[in-house]
Amino acid sequence: MDQQKIKSIIESVLFISGEPVKISRIAKIAGVEKPEVENALMVLTGEYAQGRGMIIVRKEDEAQMATTPENAQIISELVKSEIQEGLSRASLEVLAIVAYRGPMSRLDVEAIRGVNCSFTLRTLLMRGLVERIDNPNDSRSYLYKISFDFLKKLGLESVNQLPDFESLSKDSRIDSVVVKNQEAGSQN
Numbered sequence: 146m147d148q149q150k151i152k153s154i155i156e157s158v159l160f161i162s163g164e165p166v167k168i169s170r171i172a173k174i175a176g177v178e179k180p181e182v183e184n185a186l187m188v189l190t191g192e193y194a195q196g197r198g199m200i201i202v203r204k205e206d207e208a209q210m211a212t213t214p215e216n217a218q219i220i221s222e223l224v225k226s227e228i229q230e231g232l233s234r235a236s237l238e239v240l241a242i243v244a245y246r247g248p249m250s251r252l253d254v255e256a257i258r259g260v261n262c263s264f265t266l267r268t269l270l271m272r273g274l275v276e277r278i279d280n281p282n283d284s285r286s287y288l289y290k291i292s293f294d295f296l297k298k299l300g301l302e303s304v305n306q307l308p309d310f311e312s313l314s315k316d317s318r319i320d321s322v323v324v325k326n327q328e329a330g331s332q333n
Contacts, residue, residue: 146177151185163263165207167285239265243275244304245313248290
């Protein structure tokens with residue numbers, strides 16, 4: 146595969162992920178060897194360093210797309226406004242899924258909603274309504290669960306006090322979607 150295509154895949158994966166991604170995982174997704182991804186990442190990092198709004202940050206065997214430090218003030222204002230505004234319908238849906246079904250992975254949330262939830266989960270994390278923990282079954286991903294702040298803001302002692310918690314937390318239709326998603330993920 147030519148380097149331009151590998152760079153394109155790297156950009157897409159890093160952009161949509163919103164989180165650090167292992168270089169070996171990018172190589173697997175792209176269907177190329179790890180050194181090819183590392184070379185393309187090095188070229189891409191150099192290209193982004195030339196006055197663009199994005200950079201690629203690398204730490205050990207992971208890479209992540211981020212905004213440039215020069216734009217920190219502008220991004221800070223955007224994030225602040227996101228936190229202060231009301232929750233969007235997408236945020237409320239993701240929050241409900243995590244509250245009733247968590248802890249669960251981003252991929253499981255996306256399987257239930259049918260759309261990418263990276264940015265929505267990021268917003269909920271920044272607002273302190275959900276928290277991210279290591280996934281004991283997959284060291285490459287995280288699980289999301291309701292935070293203490295969420296419970297405090299709703300005046301609840303436990304998620305069990307949410308309306309219809311008993312029936313909604315055990316819906317077999319949702320269980321089947323999550324199981325199918327996990328089975329598909331284990332085959333990759």
